[in-house]
Amino acid sequence: MLMRPFWHRRTGRPAHPAAGAPGRPPRGVFPRMGTMTVLPPQIRQQPVERAFHGHVFSDPYEWMRDKDSPEVLAHLAAENEYAESATAHLAELRETIFGEIKDRTQETDLSVPSRRGGWWYFARTVEGGAHQVFCRVPAVSTGDVIADWTPPVVEPGTPMTGEQVLLDANAEAAEHEFYSLGSFDVSEDGELLAWAEDVTGDERFTLRVRDLTTGALLADEIPGTFYGSFLSPDARAVYYTVVDESWRPHQLRRHELGTPLAEDVVVHEETDPGLWLGAGLSADRRWIVVEAMCSEFSEQLIQPVADPSAPLQVVLPRTDRVLYEAEPLLLDGREQILLTHDHDAPNSRISLMDPADLGRPVAEVALRDVVPASDTVRVNGCAVTATHLVVSVRADTTLRVRLLPLAGLGTAAQADPVEPAFAEELYTASVSAAEHDAPVLRLSYTSFTTPPRVYDVFVAGATGDDAALPAEPLLRREATVLGGYDPADYAVERDWATAADGTRIPVSLVRRADLDPAAPAPVLQYAYGSYEHSTDPAFSVSRLSLLDRGVVWAVAHVRGGGELGRTWYEHGKKLHKTNTFTDYVAVTEHLAARPDVDERRILVMGGSAGGLLVGAVLNLAPERYCGALAAVPFVDPLTSILDPSLPLTALEWEEWGNPIEDAHVYRYMRDYSPYENVRALPYPPVLAVTSLNDTRVLYVEPAKWVAALREASTSGEPVLLRCEMAGGHGGASGRYSQWKDTAWEYAWVLDRMGLAGA
Known part of the structure; x- marks a missing residue:
């Protein structure tokens, strides 16, 4: 099922400027941001003490956690006003970058139709529409397999014969400041559509069902659902998950269409606060597969679709602490279980298992490998x-x-x-x-x-x-890139830096191919480095606006990610987490030593757990960076992980360790926590962006961090906070709002590199 954990989330110029030309001022004396006639908001201090393991931390800004407080909301509004005033000189550049993104994007576009049953399904985007329009057209079966499976040509703005609009997300979003889909599923017979929508950004969805033969909306409406709802193969029921008080998906429920919600059946409930619950159908749609998991182990259960009352069967018990996924299938007419698992295989392997062994400890199961374990290939x-x-x-x-x-x-x-x-x-x-x-x-x-x-x-x-x-x-x-884009105008390079312990760290570099190597260029250095999430090569239209102004985009594939397998991840988590931060600084030092890089103009960027990296790196080596961009940054991790009542906290113990029970973990996290280690240092200019309704990294973390940086920094450089008041972890919804946010951030980046006039 290619199921992976749903953990966390988060650009024509014909020539480049002569970046790094002789006479550049040294780091720290680039043009200051605007006239700075508006002072930053005054933030009162009200110390709140937190005591664990004999250590007391006095937090002067914890009072800002009260999201419903008029004072807090007024403060966030004042931060937004300050950020706008401090960057007012960048308004024209922001509009220019937004225009570049818009002009390079084919606004009236469509996906390639995918066939399922008797229909071709696809999505349109239309000029002026921030969201997608989901459509389908009838498919034909002639017996010519190539013809029958060649997608129809869909012309932008021209409806096809028989085209049916399933869901116009633009129309659905019209009355809301925020709109996002959490699920979209058409029944196997093509007659029903179930979809779930979030209109606040808190990732809580209302599930609805439409009869596609009549267009009528069914009376079944289910609020408070999570991602991944799906219809049963017979289209008589819909399966959905709900969250507990800590906003952890913990129950899978089955709703029979046409019945009261009070009669919905709890198919399975996960009581371990450290496990995340999800579910789906097997590939052949004969089994419900339920998964309880964290980043280190899982337990999957299966139930035949034909018998919803049958008890769920455990595949491998959680007590074995095996991280696995199960796929029931018929192989040569025999029922088998296909396992992707890490038993005796840190990089995982794929094995076949006899259903007679369901529920047994893995040591007692005869596994037949189909993809063996490898030290170099991660499955x-x-x-x-x-x-x-x-x-x-x-x-x-x-x-x-x-x-x-x-x-x-x-x-x-x-x-x-x-x-x-x-x-x-x-x-x-x-x-x-x-x-x-x-x-x-x-x-x-x-x-x-x-x-x-x-x-x-x-x-x-x-x-x-x-x-x-x-x-x-x-x-x-x-995908079409307008404006005469030519990939030959850009160059990609794989470089390697060396950490203090001798570990080689991969670095990906993207730049204009015509950059003069004798003229050192500014670098935007990005990293994430957590949850085994890899920053894989991917195209970005918006990034062209940086590259065409002479910026080099560098990705530091630090430990904590998954680029070099499971061990790469494990050496950047829990009590090895500081490797993530020191790896990043080592990459910066390596880049700074290159003759084609301007060491005075390297800017650090990361989001979510990558924002934690930004904060930690600034405490380690603030003098190495001309600026820092932190998106929805996880910069107060210890406070969050110490409070199990906060959203998703218990789930995080497998990533960071449990500082409540383990004093060593507490001390280790305390030593790298960005917020708690802010001190009198020459911090560079900082831009932190957050969202009021983010449930993964609460707005209060960057709000507190920004306040602490302003209080402690000895550089006098501005520290800005920009808060989206109607958004979630991914920021504002809709492509135009997201382009504007990107343009805002990139204009700030270019300003810090002395390229605002480029």
């Missing part, structure tokens, strides 16, 4: 079709797809895997659709310089006439 997950196993792997830091026929799987007759080949060294390839009975796999491809592409791969054995099938992936679409 991320798999999808199953009627004929193939589709495996997602990470090799040489990049995400790839490998195909294995089901025929002979797990036996001596098993075929070798086939991997679609691509010309670029650094790219990202993944499966975007793998319908069980379809003869086609849909792949997504992108790189730092290649806009997103959609490929179809016809798989052997699905039609009985393999010789007639195309041998290579068929390119169905490449």
